[in-house]
Amino acid sequence: xxxxxxxxxxxxxxxxxxxxxxxxxxxxxxxxxxxxxxxxxxxxxxxxxxxxxxxxxxxxxxxxxxxxxxxxxxxxxxxxxxxxxxxxxxxxxxxxxxxxxxxxxxxxxxxxxxxxxxxxxxxxxxxxxxxxxxxxxxxxxxxxxxxxxxxxxxxxxxxxxxxxxxxxxxxxxxxxxxxxxxxxxxxxxxxxxxxxxxxxxxxxxxxxxxxxxxxxxxxxxxxxxxxxxxxxxxxxxxxxxxxxxxxxxxxxxxxxxxxxxxxxxxxxxxxxxxxxxxxxxxxxxxxxxxxxxxxxxxxxxxxxxxxxxxxxxxxxxxxxxxxxxxxxxxxxxxxxxxxxxxxxxxxxxxxxxxxxxxxxxxxxxxxxxxxxxxxxxxxxxxxxxxxxxxxxxxxxxxxxxxxxxxxxxxxxxxxxxxxxxxxxxxxxxxxxxxxxxxxxxxxxxxxxxxxxxxxxxxxxxxxxxxxxxxxxxxx
Amino acid sequence: xxxxxxxxxxxxxxxxxxxxxxxxxxxxxxxxxxxxxxxxxxxxxxxxxxxxxxxxxxxxxxxxxxxxxxxxxxxxxxxxxxxxxxxxxxxxxxxxxxxxxxxxxxxxxxxxxxxxxxxxxxxxxxxxxxxxxxxxxxxxxxxxxxxxxxxxxxxxxxxxxxxxxxxxxxxxxxxxxxxxxxxxxxx
Numbered sequence: 009x010x011x012x013x014x015x016x017x018x019x020x021x022x023x024x025x026x027x028x029x030x031x032x033x034x035x036x037x038x039x040x041x042x043x044x045x046x047x048x049x050x051x052x053x054x055x056x057x058x059x060x061x062x063x064x065x066x067x068x069x070x071x072x073x074x075x076x077x078x079x080x081x082x083x084x085x086x087x088x089x090x091x092x093x094x095x096x097x098x099x100x101x102x103x104x105x106x107x108x109x110x111x112x113x114x115x116x117x118x119x120x121x122x123x124x125x126x127x128x129x130x131x132x133x134x135x136x137x138x139x140x141x142x143x144x145x146x147x148x149x150x151x152x153x154x155x156x157x158x159x160x161x162x163x164x165x166x167x168x169x170x171x172x173x174x175x176x177x178x179x180x181x182x183x184x185x186x187x188x189x190x191x192x193x194x195x196x197x198x199x200x201x202x203x204x205x206x207x208x209x210x211x212x213x214x215x216x217x218x219x220x221x222x223x224x225x226x227x228x229x230x231x232x233x234x235x236x237x238x239x240x241x242x243x244x245x246x247x248x249x250x251x252x253x254x255x256x257x258x259x260x261x262x263x264x265x266x267x268x269x270x271x272x273x274x275x276x277x278x279x280x281x282x283x284x285x286x287x288x289x290x291x292x293x294x295x296x297x298x299x300x301x302x303x304x305x306x307x308x309x310x311x312x313x314x315x316x317x318x319x320x321x322x323x324x325x326x327x328x329x330x331x332x333x334x335x336x337x338x339x340x341x342x343x344x345x346x347x348x349x350x351x352x353x354x355x356x357x358x359x360x361x362x363x364x365x366x367x368x369x370x371x372x373x374x375x376x377x378x379x380x381x382x383x384x385x386x387x388x389x390x391x392x393x394x395x396x397x398x399x400x401x402x403x404x405x406x407x408x409x410x411x412x413x414x415x416x417x418x419x420x421x422x423x424x425x426x427x428x429x430x431x432x433x434x435x436x437x438x439x440x441x442x443x444x445x446x447x448x449x450x451x452x453x454x455x456x457x458x459x460x461x462x463x464x465x466x467x468x469x470x471x472x473x474x475x476x477x478x479x480x481x482x483x
Numbered sequence: 484x485x486x487x488x489x490x491x492x493x494x495x496x497x498x499x500x501x502x503x504x505x506x507x508x509x510x511x512x513x514x515x516x517x518x519x520x521x522x523x524x525x526x527x528x529x530x531x532x533x534x535x536x537x538x539x540x541x542x543x544x545x546x547x548x549x550x551x552x553x554x555x556x557x558x559x560x561x562x563x564x565x566x567x568x569x570x571x572x573x574x575x576x577x578x579x580x581x582x583x584x585x586x587x588x589x590x591x592x593x594x595x596x597x598x599x600x601x602x603x604x605x606x607x608x609x610x611x612x613x614x615x616x617x618x619x620x621x622x623x624x625x626x627x628x629x630x631x632x633x634x635x636x637x638x639x640x641x642x643x644x645x646x647x648x649x650x651x652x653x654x655x656x657x658x659x660x661x662x663x664x665x666x667x668x669x670x
Contacts, residue, residue, distance in 0.1 A: 061660075061661060076600055076657075076659045076660075077600075077659040077660045077661055077662070078600050078659070078660050079660045080660075080661075086660075091599070091632060091633055092599060092600050092632075092660065094632075094633050095599065095600040095601045095632035095633055096600045096659075098601075098602075098632070098633065099600060099601060099602055099657030099658075100657070125633065
């Protein structure tokens with residue numbers, strides 16, 4: 009047998025590495041459900057997947073220890089069906105529910121039902137979600153905490169006349185937004201008093217249709233703003249830390265396409281200010297678990313609170329890569345009542361990470377492209393992470409979100425991260441459906457992206473450029 | 484019953500010890516003579532099919548079909564419903580009258596499925612008799628069972644008229660959405 013190779017004895021797990029829960033139910037699907045399952049597997053936590061009939065063959069169902077079908081394909085009857093989700097937790101004996109993002113993740117009523125049924129919700133309290141979920145109320149809370157707000161209406165605007173008065177005070181351009189909004193729906197930008205009445209009414213009816221609530225508010229519309237958000241983590245013992253910022257300015261119709269950390273435009277002083285402000289905002293509401301505070305940063309370095317997301321974000325991996333902190337595992341520990349496993353001074357942003365959201369959409373027209381994946385290859389190599397629930401022969405159902413994968417590249421600096429993202433996109437193969445990968449590949453070559461000079465409006469001008477020069481897939 | 488069943492990778496794949504046929508026969512309360520008498524009785528009487536259940540033993544006599552058939556104690560419906568690759572036992576009929584395979588997709592058989600996730604109970608309380616058993620005739624709207632979810636007892640009603648030929652879930656076990664609870668021969 010020859011000389012035995014000497015190995016180090018495996019490190020003994022620290023005492024607080026005991027699994028925070030025995031069994032966790034994941035009330036979600038797709039890549040985020042899988043992400044939570046992976047974290048649970050690492051921690052020795054048993055997992056329960058719930059699924060709709062459309063997801064019978066999904067990977068989150070396959071990789072969980074147990075699975076429960078909770079309803080037909082429409083999410084209202086399955087993933088959003090609170091009694092079904094709770095019953096699934098009860099019959100399987102799950103102690104806690106991780107909601108992922110979307111679906112029930114920011115539903116305070118669901119949190120209360122969990123509590124009433126003796127199930128731990130992996131996230132903040134219902135009270136915090138309520139406080140931060142309603143945008144008008146969140147702004148009032150932030151104002152009281154001394155967090156800079158965008159100049160805007162003091163709460164809901166009831167009439168066109170009121171809208172005209174407030175817009176005059178703020179100064180055009182202004183933006184009308186749905187109180188219960190998100191995802192760009194119920195939003196209108198107005199440049200002058202002539203177009204305001206129609207746009208105001210449109211925003212209200214769109215909000216009514218999308219959220220069942222037609223209350224809207226108004227704020228100043230910044231020119232060339234950048235979307236900068238700060239990852240927050242807090243425990244139930246009053247400790248709140250930040251994990252640095254993410255830049256999410258590459259977005260189309262308020263849907264993020266590319267996120268990165270750190271931002272190319274923050275200098276250390278500005279970073280410190282914006283992150284400290286986020287911690288202050290989180291402390292003001294007694295925040296615990298993972299959350300994100302979104303700011304708009306203008307050309308002059310002023311930043312304004314936009315909203316808080318009281319859940320794990322789609323783009324959390326870029327923060328995980330630059331800080332080395334596993335946000336999802338930390339969420340579980342916090343929910344179990346443990347203290348944060350790190351202090352603020354332990355958080356160091358090292359290197360650079362970029363995430364591209366690969367959606368099942370036409371890359372240049374953005375029309376949805378559901379269907380069956382006939383061939384699939386994910387890139388690998390140094391510094392590449394792929395968060396996905398796709399597999400060969402997977403069928404992308406038309407009922408849910410169009411995101412099929414998150415491609416995340418890490419490098420020692422931004423240039424290396426971009427270079428790795430390029431070659432990752434070049435070696436990504438998804439056949440059978442159209443995806444936005446070719447669009448990302450073009451963005452990675454664009455001088456503005458390489459220089460880091462872009463605002464939340466950048467995609468609009470880029471799309472115009474594409475129309476003039478509609479070369480397809482650069483491969 | 485695919486609900487909280489562990490994956491083979493994690494748990495031992497043994498879905499209940501399948502009791503050998505002979506052993507079941509040995510423990511049956513009926514002797515060979517009794518069975519013969521029952522067969523004779525079934526032959527004389529005007530029914531097409533006769534099913535008998537006692538303890539671990541169950542058998543069915545069906546006329547003009549394959550010869551009288553003995554069925555081992557259906558080891559719960561588990562193997563039928565393993566979720567993974569939607570493989571239905573297709574080779575149902577052609578060859579020998581082997582150990583009675585209930586024709587998988589007989590159009591005359593209707594499956595009452597669970598509309599919710601919860602715990603399945605055959606009776607209104609532990610001491611009460613089951614709402615229905617094999618051989619009972621049910622009508623639409625008739626309560627078949629209770630499914631408990633979030634401390635609420637939900638009565639599940641039949642959506643067809645016919646004869647219950649099989650109770651597919653054991654009392655007190657969890658069921659998921661769409662899980663088959665009863666096989667009912669429509670008529």
